[in-house]
Amino acid sequence: MFSFHANKNKGFTMVESMVALVIMSFGMIALVKFQVGMVGYGGLVKAKTAATTLAQQKIENLRNRVLVNDTSLDDTVTSPASSNLCGAGYAYDDVNGGGVSNAPIATNPDKITLVNTDYIRCYKITTVAATSTQPEFKNVTAKLVWNDTANVQQAVQLDSKIAWNDPGDSAFVATTSTSSSTLATPSGGAVLGGTNDYSGGIPGGATSNGDGTSTYQPGDGTTEIISDSTGEVLLTVLSGYTLSTISGNVYVDGTNSTAQTTAYASYPVISDAGYCTRTIASPMQQVTGLYSYYQYQCYVGSSWYGNVGIVRTDNPNSNARVCLGDPSASDTVLSTIRTYRGYETRNDASNNLIVDGNGDAIYFPVGITGGAALGAHHFLITNITGNPSDSDCVTEMSTSEFAGNPDDFYCMSGTCPGTASSATLTVTGAYTVGMVGSIQVTNGGLCSIASGSYSCDVTYVAGTSWSGSITVNPATGYEVCSTNPLTFTGLAADSANNDVTLAATGACAGGASSYQVDGFVTIGSGNPAPKTTSLSGLTVTVSPSASASCTYSYTNGDLSGEIDCDVPAGFSGTITLGGYDFRDTANVLDYSSSAVNADLTNQNITIAR
Helix, strand or coil: CCCCCCCCCCCCCHHHHHHHHHHHHHHHHHHHHHHHHHHHHHHHHHHHHHHHHHHHHHHHHHHHHHHHCCHHHCCHHHCCCECCCCCCCCEECCCCCCCCCCCCHHHCCCCEEECCEEEEEEEEEEEECCCCCCCCEEEEEEEEEEECCCCCEEEEEEEEEEECCCHHHHCCECCCCCCCCCCCCCCCCEEECCCCECCCCCCCCCEECCCCEEEECCCCCCEEEEECCCCEEEEEECCCCCEEEEEEEEEEECCCHHHHHHHHCEEEEECCCCEEEEECCCCCEEECCCEEEEEEEEEEECCCCEEEEEEECCCCCCCEEEEEEEHHHCEEEECCEEEEEEEECCECCCCCECECCCCCECEEEECCCCCCEECCCCEEEEECCCCCCHHHHHHHCCHHHHCCCCCCEEECCCECCCCCCEEEEEEEEECCCCCEEEEEECCCEEEEEECCEEEEEEEEECCCCEEEEEEEEECCCEEECCCCCEEEEEECCCECCCCCCEEECCCCCCCCCEEEEEEEEEECCCCCCCCCCCCCCCEEEEECCCCCEEEEEECCCCCEEEEEEEEECCECCEEEEECCCCCCCCCEEECCCCCECCCECCCCEEECC
């Protein structure tokens, strides 16, 4: 007899199927959330990278401008209005030159758009007075704020210290009677960003750079660096200029995970206007037993000069150092930045060499050559304990990787007057405590004030003399009663007792007979391109001209100039800038409704493009 038994374990019941479906649904939801989170995280990383670049560019801008005693380097309390977006103590960066605003980021006229994100850039400056063991320096903080995709405000903040660099190395750079012998910050022939949008795809004809960007010439004479991932134009080289590059490796001492983490947290940065990329392989490239490293490349327009450096976002410890130079030549230096400069001699209209009063050739600044590709400009990030010196880098740097590596100064021309000998003298005087805001000196100097006295150290070519002026900027509510500025001619030794008399506004005995009206002339950023890349041909006139005079000077023929006027007390006329197609720019300083009864600085004119 045969008997049959039903197999009760065959197949799935409806309940089992539903349970499996629910479990799988939870897994799919978790996976989707994870993917969304990773996309958001990737966007945040890109935004932070761009913010870090913009912050460092502001610091580099200030680092270059500290050499010209720019009044914008005074403590933040005298800078543009405090920013509600960045927090107490910060000032807005007046990007568009039209004054600052507390408007929301999306509608703020000073927003900077990069990587499809709107940023507001702010800064904070505090002065640390000179002591017997250190010179005066400034603590500088640059801060970028933006809203992420969830409309939550994010921020990146970089801190640095900037101080006067001995100008003896630039002593032969051409000067005028009212400008310093140091260099203003140039942009060369490029501007950040661009007007074209390639979010729909990289255009045909573009050439991949192999670092996440492509180079494209749209046919209007410009050259664009485009982000491969977003289609955004990162840098535009203007018509008439040529793209140039600076590249190398960033090495980190070690090959373990700590070294690689440090590499990921370091970024190459460049002063305005350029754009740097970094290419990190996976796994990260290594020199066996020595270093982990990645490649960087910076794009600039011809005529650019400035700084390229390394910034870290991982709060490194006090032993963290960056080494530059060639250990095989014992030419190493501790520095986070490398300075790029070029110089040339010129002939006058009669084809004679332009010289100074001693018959020495005057050197004029020049930028990077169009189409130049400066390579193997490496950095080493390492740790050195104790009180390190430049020579300590020799033992940290492999001779094979760093042979021929430039130190912290790279000459982009055949001759750089870096060995010019210099001499220094000091001008001192007294003032009433609390009445002075700042003191400035022209032609290669730096001033400090403390406890009712001031001291200005000036540097000039050894064997000659120094000529310049010292201007006192009174604190709010006060005016200078004595001669201001103090003018010096042919000074070759220390000068003391150059005292300054101040009083409450309007309280000077008889009042000053004349006042200084000073300001800067610049060309605004953005598009269209300016009709000229030099402000050397401008003129300045004053009306009425009785007992009044004005001079105009320009810095090396670049995009900056300076107005210096001496007007009688109570002057209620106009100062007019001429010699240029000003388009929609107000080129007149009008005092008809507010007479001049005090020295006025920062009477600036920004020419619209």
